[in-house]
Amino acid sequence: MTYLNKILYQVTKPARYTGGEWNSVVKDWDKTFLRIALSYPDLYEIGMSNMALPILYELLNSQPDVLAERVYAPWVDMEAAMRTAGIPLFSLESRRPLKDFDIIGFSLGYELTYTNVLNMLHLAQIPVLASERNDSHPVIIAGGSCALNPEPMADFIDSFIIGDGEEVLFELLDCFRDWKRAGTGAPKKELFRQLATIPGIYLPALYQVEYQADGSFKRITPGVAQAKATIQRRIVAKLPPPVTKPVVPYIEVIHDRGAIEIQRGCNRGCRFCQAGTIYRPVRQRPQSEVVQAAGELIANCGYNEVSLVSLSTSDYAGIDELVAKLAHRYPQLSLSLPSLRIDSFSVSLMEALPSRRKSGLTFAPEAGSERLRRSINKNIAESELLKTAAAAFDRGWINLKLYFMLGLPTETIDDIEDIIQLVDKLNSLGRKASGKRPRLRISLSTFVPKPHTPFQWVAQDNEESLSAKHELLNLGLRRKGIRPSWSDPAVSLLEAALSRGDRRLGKVIHRAWQAGSTFDAWSEHFNYGNWLGAFEEAGLEPSFYAQRERPLDEPLPWAHIDVGVTTAFLKQEYRRAIEGIETTDCRYEACNLCGLERWQPDCHHQQQGLTQSK
Ligand code: SF4
Secondary structure (H helix, E strand, O other), X not given: OHHHHXXXXXXXXXXXXXXXXXXXOOOOHHHOOEEEEEEEOOOHHHHOOOOHHHHHHHHHHOOOOEEEEEEEOXXXXXXXXXXXXXXXXXXXXXXXXXXXXXXXXXXOOOHHHHHHHHHHHHHOOOOOOHHHOOOOOOEEXXXXXXXXXXXXXXXXXXXXXXXXXXXXXHHHHHHHHHHHHOHHHOOHHHHHHHHHOOOOEEOHHHEEEEEOOOOOEEEEEEOOOOOOOOEEOEOOOOOOOOOOOOOEOOOOOOOOOEEEEOEEOOOOOOOXXXXXXXXXXXXXXXXXXXXXXHHHHHHHHOOOEEEEEOOOHHHOXXXXXXXXXXXXXXXXXXXXXXXXXXXXXXXXXXXXXXOOOOOXXXXXXXXXXXXXXXHOOOOOOHHHHHHHHHHHHHXXXXXXXXXXXXXXXXXXXXXXXXHHHHHHHHHHHHHHHHOOOOEXXXXXXXXXXXXXXXXOOOOOOOHHHHHHHHHHHHHHHHHOOOOOEEOOHHHXXXXXHHHOOOOOHHHHHHHHHHOOOOOOOOOOOOOHHHHHHHHHHOOOOHHHHHOOOOOOOOOOOOOOEEOOXXXXXXXXXHHHHHHOOOOOOOOOOOOOOOXXXXXXXXXXXXXXXXXXXX
């Protein structure tokens, strides 16, 4: 591709676009029946750190008649060079234009990547609006956590996969093969109707949406017999084998190490957390599989660091035993454990990690007071938090990173002051243990109410209230010599509007992209003015979606997506949050009847089995 060579020297990090990495799979294009491009709508370095795409890449390429190739959003310099040279967006493996593939699958994990999807389609010379594509264009599919409210992206995506992609993939392929074999006589409309019959697949074009006179959502109705009124999330009963031959990037990426998913799902029940509902129930990978996978990752990729990935790593039954086994078997391997619970066990666990420099510990209390932590169901007593920090300081850690959220439901100014006091107590503890001030890093983000959580009805905190809290924290923490970092409230407002939006937001996303918005997740590219203009042109307001408390009986735009956890359970959890009542983890206590027991009657028994083997 000589024309590509002519532009690569003009751009930063050309290795983002060259492909040819270790373990990448290049199949014979002309001899492969189905061609699929797996796309991550962000920069190469971010996309290459995503856990889901390598699973799909491996599964798809394991099929003899299928090839799967990768594509990421070109950075702005590359995009400009491609547009000037008239080069359409291409895949990394074969460098074929995306428009030559049968299917393009996007992974949607963050609402602020939506404009990049549009931009990638446009750069691929494919119409961004699904209604403007014809039978000659690839089918555009999307999955990931954002697909659990697909409506804002409904104008651009042909088909959403709801839930675990591994579960639905082969049924989708079979359907596509049949359609493609039928040849030119079968219009895409036929394929879409067939796809709609597969559980877990949602085709928005087959539904009609109605709104109330006040602008709120009224209902969504299937327009054809094949479309189901409710789309059930697909759930794999057993985790697929871990990816042990992933593509190894030649440039530094965000997570520059091997990764093994040791567990999927979390039942702790933090009420703000969408992952806690949409990935239920917990499915744990056996220790033997993890140990074997680590060895294969070392052999296949040359990694000397492996991350054991899970939403709540401390809850993996026998995690200490697993770490000991890995340390014994692979003494040269560094291990990292993200998402640890705040307790002394986690500190001991971190200390047991092989070749672990005491670089820093990260904990997420989320709220400053015990009362607010109980309300959000993140039940950590202050005494436990301080005991954990003391244990860390005693064992030589002096860098501690703490995450807090602002604007949580029921939060008052007292809860904000409690953050300052908690930090003060941690400072004193650290000084007592080491004789010098510990290095505390405080990260503050704005709470974003998410669909399918007990807080899906609540209003996001407004700018005025947030800036008062910011000021209070800034003054209080700077007095202690700490400079907190925060997320931009405008970004959080947009995230809240897009995540709880309806189909009308498609116009807003389209307009914002036309006005030049891409890479919205990158502060240097985020243009709030573009977005406000786009909302105005569409006759909508971001605050209507983000900062309006919704009555519990208001129909929700994502209610046709059934994640398994019922609305009745979410309402009950919302009421318990207001009353400050704890709901226990069903892994260790009784089943809370969250709704999954309808689909998996033995859910609770399986989880008790895990507890007993601990
Ligand atoms: S059905 Fe019961 S055991 Fe299963 S995830 Fe829900 S609350 Fe937990």
